Amino acid sequence: MAGRPATVLARTEGVNITVPASVSLGSAFTGGVLNGSLGTVTVEDFRGPVNPNTWVTTVTATAFVTGAGGAGRTIANGQVSYWSGQAVRSTGGGTLVPGQPTSAQAVPLDAARVAFSKTAGNGNNTVSWAPTLRIAVPSGIVAGTYRGTITHSVA
Template identity: 70%
Template sequence: MRLLAALLGAITILVTPAPAGAAPASRTVELVRTVGVDITVPASVNLGAGIAGGTLTRQLGTVEVSDFRGPVNPNIWVATVSATIFITGAGGAQRTIDNSRISYWSGPATRSTGGGTLVPGQVTSAQAVTLGVARQSFRKTGGNGNNTVAWVPTVRVAIPTGIVAGSYRGTITHSVA
């Protein structure tokens, strides 16, 4: 599994790929990499600013899984997404937006090569899932050969009423295994 993280700030998301086989610096995680399967995310994304009690909805940019395992059969994988809470301030002045207030939907495949059955996790906003726990974002359920699939997920942040103004930071992580 290869993890790629997105750092969130000021309701601004910066998507930064972790080095191959390495976890984001802020986490202690042991990774097992599926050789021949890789995931990439955009270099940066800005979600902009929102108002207390409102929602902020933005696309994260293209996420792509590449499977170069050749004729391995079955040639399947599952991509997942999760988020930490968003935090502003430090020490006793710290405020948060809980990750259960962050919704995600993958949308359909925007590009694919090779064969296989590719299944989006959530095609429309009506199927959005909250990121309080890890969720499936896309999967390949069958086929073999070299394949890629790309999608452009959307994230929605339900900003709490009475929230303290500030730059909120957190992590959105895509992984594949």
């Protein structure tokens, strides 16, 4: 199984988010688990002295499918877990909070989840993190290249 999650961006005025355009997570046997990095996600907040200038980044996923999808060709988004990890780089002030600091806090992407947030502070700031996906590959699915979409948005 190989996946190439694409990422869609949504943003708030004065707050930008950038993500890798496409990522290949590698392969795994049916019944196994695949862990892979999504690359670096960065939020830049240029709203200046707005007090406070807080934001929340959320993440969602579609199912991963091969071919036309359907029975035996779909990995449900509940089988896809995400953890943000700690910030790998930050500038400016404020309180930056990872959604899932370690793999022990990984959350399934069957609903929108908080990926990272800024909970206090003002002034311009930037934070980057390198999230990881864990995909539980169901037994008995068809071998193939599975594709899904991971969406990050900031508000």
